[in-house]
Amino acid sequence: MTTPPLILLLSGSLRAGSSNEAVLRTAQAVAAEPPARLRTVLYDGLATLPHFNPDDDADPLPGPVAGLRAAIAGADAILVCTPEYAGTLPGSFKNLLDWTVGGTEIGDKPVGWVNAAAPGRGGGAEATLRTVLGYTGAAVVEEACVRIPVSGAMYGGDGTVADPEVRARIGEVLGVLAGWDGPDGPDHPDGSDGV
Ligand SMILES: Cc1cc2nc3c(=O)[nH]c(=O)nc-3n(C[C@H](O)[C@H](O)[C@H](O)COP(=O)(O)O)c2cc1C
Numbered sequence: 001m002t003t004p005p006l007i008l009l010l011s012g013s014l015r016a017g018s019s020n021e022a023v024l025r026t027a028q029a030v031a032a033e034p035p036a037r038l039r040t041v042l043y044d045g046l047a048t049l050p051h052f053n054p055d056d057d058a059d060p061l062p063g064p065v066a067g068l069r070a071a072i073a074g075a076d077a078i079l080v081c082t083p084e085y086a087g088t089l090p091g092s093f094k095n096l097l098d099w100t101v102g103g104t105e106i107g108d109k110p111v112g113w114v115n116a117a118a119p120g121r122g123g124g125a126e127a128t129l130r131t132v133l134g135y136t137g138a139a140v141v142e143e144a145c146v147r148i149p150v151s152g153a154m155y156g157g158d159g160t161v162a163d164p165e166v167r168a169r170i171g172e173v174l175g176v177l178a179g180w181d182g183p184d185g186p187d188h189p190d191g192s193d194g195v
Pocket residue numbers: 013014015017018019020021082083084085086087088117121122
């Protein structure tokens with residue numbers, strides 16, 4: 001029996017009660033539903049990362065940075081869910097992404113995101129995310145970059161999103177990321193790579 005793909009879940013919010021983290025916790029719950037065909041791990045080191053400094057991007061790396069890169073290296077794909085702050089990414093999350101640029105771990109790694117903001121919101125964060133991921137060399141999987149507006153009314157008692165349609169759409173995104181077989185794979189016979 002082969003090991004199911006592992007998807008690393010990256011939240012861009014440090015806020016207790018974060019809606020973006022709730023979406024990722026929902027992804028964990030959806031992924032765990034039988035038949036569990038994939039594994040997820042929610043990265044919890046965002047607050048521990050030092051401010052990016054190129055002088056520190058050398059061996060031995062700061063412990064939290066080494067942890068981040070190990071988490072990325074160990075994952076088959078990455079799902080991001082981040083709020084928008086002042087028209088762009090939260091600084092702390094941009095800092096995380098800056099730490100990935102000097103490493104090789106994220107290169108060609110399939111990445112998608114869920115924009116959970118209200119309809120018409122969050123486009124600035126998405127645009128910045130796309131730009132920065134481009135510099136990291138990650139493989140942005142277009143079909144896994146979606147807008148799923150999530151409101152408080154959709155939550156269940158456990159803090160995850162109970163709304164069945166939202167859960168189904170999150171499940172689809174996970175499935176796309178887990179099954180993505182590269183730019184030249186059979187899903188993209190015309191050579192378009194979905195990026
Ligand atoms: C400092 C600050 C700036 C924000 N700027 C924007 C913005 O530019 N565009 C937007 O759509 N929402 C903006 N928001 C709203 C957040 O993106 C929104 O509340 C989001 O749900 C927070 O995510 P979280 O619940 O995961 O922490 C801002 C919120 C804060 C605190």
